[in-house]
Amino acid sequence: MSIKIGHKLYAERIQDGLNNAFMRKAVSSAQGRFRSGRLKAAEELGDWEDWRTLGEEIRSHTMENLDYYLHQLSEQVEKRGGTVFFAETAKEANEYIQEIAKKRQAKKVVKSKSMVTEEIGLNEALEKSGCEVVESDLGEWILQLDEDPPSHIVTPALHKNKEQIRETFRKKKGYTGSDDPVELAAFAREQLRQDFLEADIGVTGCNFAVAESGAITLVTNEGNARMVTSLPDTQISVMGMERIVPTWEDLEVVVSLLTRAAVGQKLTSYITALTGTRLEDEVDGPEDFHLVIVDNGRSKILGTEFQSALHCIRCAACINACPVYRHVGGHSYGSIYPGPIGAVLTPLLDGYDDHKDLPYASTLCAACTEACPVKIPLHEHLIRHREIIVEREKMTTKAEKMMMMGFAKWASTPAAYKLSTKMARTTLKPWTKEEYIEKGPGPMKGWTEQRDFPAPSKERFRDWYQKREQRSDQ
C-alpha cells in the first residue's frame, strides 16, 4: 500500500461510501462508542484542558527541537545494541528492511499494527522479495485476508461488521464457527500462534520513542505486539520521524492523552517498551534490533504553517468526532489517513494532485479541533490547504474563480450589494413557488438537490430600517 488507496475519483468514492448502508451503520455505532468513551475519560481525569495544554507543549517543544531528540534517540538505541537507519523516502525504508530480510534469509515476517508501514507499503515490498508477511493485529489480519485497506487509524477494520468478518474467515481460513466476536477472536489467535512461532522477523510500528532512553513504546490492547517483539530473533521497529518524546515523564502525559482520546481507556492492556537487543545476562529480547526512522515528506512540513500537524499522536479522536467521516467512512478519503487529520496530512505527505478534494470534505465545524488531545487546529489547517489549492496550485475551476471574483466585487461595493439584494427576489421569481425554491438554477442546484431554499424577502431588512428612520424623522 501507499498513502493513496485505490484509483477511484473523489466523487465516486463518496457515492460508494454514502451508498454503503452496512458500513455507515458500523461506523456510526463505533463512533458513538468512542466519542462517549472519550468524553467520559476526559471528565474522569478532571482537568482535561490542562492535560491538553501540557500535551500540546510537549509536542511542540519536541518538534521545535526534533533534530536534537532524534540524535539523542539514535545514540541511545545504538548504545543498547540497536541499529538506527534514517530513511528519507518510503523506498529507502523498504530497501533497508528488504536487505535485512535477505541477510537473515527470512521466510516469514510477523507484524503488529503500524500505520507508517502501511504508508510506505512495506508488506508489498517484503512480499516482492519473497517473504510471507502476517499481520497479527486482529483488525489488520482481517483486512489482510480480505485485501482491504484500513479505514481508520486505530481500529482499521471499523467498517466491517461481525457477519462480514465471519465470512472472510470462512472463505479464507476455513472457519466454521459463529459470528460471536469472542469466538472469532479465539480463532484468529489460534491461527496466528503458529505464525508467531515460525516467524524470522518481527516488525512493529512505534507509538512513541523515548529519546532519553532509546525505548520504543507500543500501546496496544491485544497483546500481539508482545508476541511480535518477543519471539522472532530479529526485530525491526518502524517509526515516523515525529513520533518521539523527550522523556519517560513526557511519555506518561502523551500516553494518558492517547488512550483516553482514542478509546476512552485510562490505560490500554499493554504498554510495551523495547530497549535494544538481548544483553548477555538477559533471557529474552532479540539478537538483532533495527530502528527505521521514516521521513517520507515529514521534514518538509517542519518550519511551515502546518508544523503542528506533526504533533499528531494518532489517537483518531478527530476521526471519531467527525460527522463527515461518519457518513462517508474511511475509504472515501482515498488515503490510509482518513478523517480530519487525514485531510490535513495526506496532501502534505503525498501532494495535492491526488488529494485536492480532501480539504473540502469538511464543514469546518471544528469538532475535530475540539476533540484533539494535543490541540492541533485541524479546521484552520483545512482552510490553509484550501488557500494553497486556490492561490498557489490554482486547482479550482474557472467558474468558481469567476464567482469568487464577483463575490469580492459585490461585497466590497455597497451599491452593487444593495442593487443585487434588491433584485434577488425578482431574479429568482421564475423558480419560486410558495415562497420557496425547490429546484434552483446554476450554483443553487447543489443546495436544492437536498433541501428547499427560501425566496428572498419582499422587503429587505435595510428597507424596513430606512422606512423606520424616515418615520421617526417626521
Next chain:
Amino acid sequence: MKVSLFITCLCDTFTPDVGKDTVELLERFGCEVDFPAGQTCCGQPAYNSGYKSESIKAMKQMIKAFEQAEYVVGPSGSCVHMLKEYPKVLADEPEWAKRARKLADKTFELTQFLVDVLKVEDVGSTFTGTATYHPSCHMTRLLGVKDAPRILLENVKGLNLIELPMKEDCCGFGGTFAVKNSHISGQMVQEKAEHIEETKADYLIGGDMGCVMNMGGRLRRNGQEVKFLHIAQVLNTQ
C-alpha cells in the same frame, strides 16, 4: 449604549424579521441602535473556500462600514466569529490589521451581548410551545458562546425546551460545503432532521440563519411540520 447592528447578508436578504427583532430587543434594554448602511457580507464564503484575497476585499469594506461604531452586534455566531478573525487574516497589512483588531474587540454575537455585556438573563418574553435548540458549531466552538442562548431561552415564559439528541453535531451547512459536497451535506442534515423529529418539538430554534435555513429547508423538503426560528424571534415575542 450605542450599538451598530451587523445584520449579516442572509438576514438582510432572507429574514428581515430577525433583524427587526434584534433591533427591538436591543432597544428594549436601553441600547441606541443604528444601522451602518455600508455593510455587506463578512467575507466568509470566500475565506472558507480558500479565496483569501477575495475575502479580504469584503473584510475591508466591513471594517470601513463599522469604523465609527461603539459596539457591533450581530445575530449570528458564525459571521461574528469571521469578524473576529479579521486581524489574523489581515496580519500582512499592519494598518488594516490594527483597524481590524478594533472591530474585532467591539463585536459581539447577540445572545453573548445580552448576557455578557448587558447582563440580561431574562428578556421577559413569553413564547408558548415546545421547542428544541440547535447550538451551531461556529457559535459554540469557535466563538465560545455556549451558555448564553440556553440561559436566555430557559427564562422565556411558556417555552418548553427539549434537548436535541447529538446537538453538538454539525447540521451539514458549512457554507459552500452545502453546495460543493451536497450529497454529504444532505445526509448530515437528514440526520439532524431525524433528531429534531425525535424531540417531537413544534419549533426548531437556532442562532445562525445559515444553519436554520439549511435545517429548515430540509424539514420542509421532508414534509416535517416543525417550524424554524432564529433565537431573536423567540426572545422578542411578548
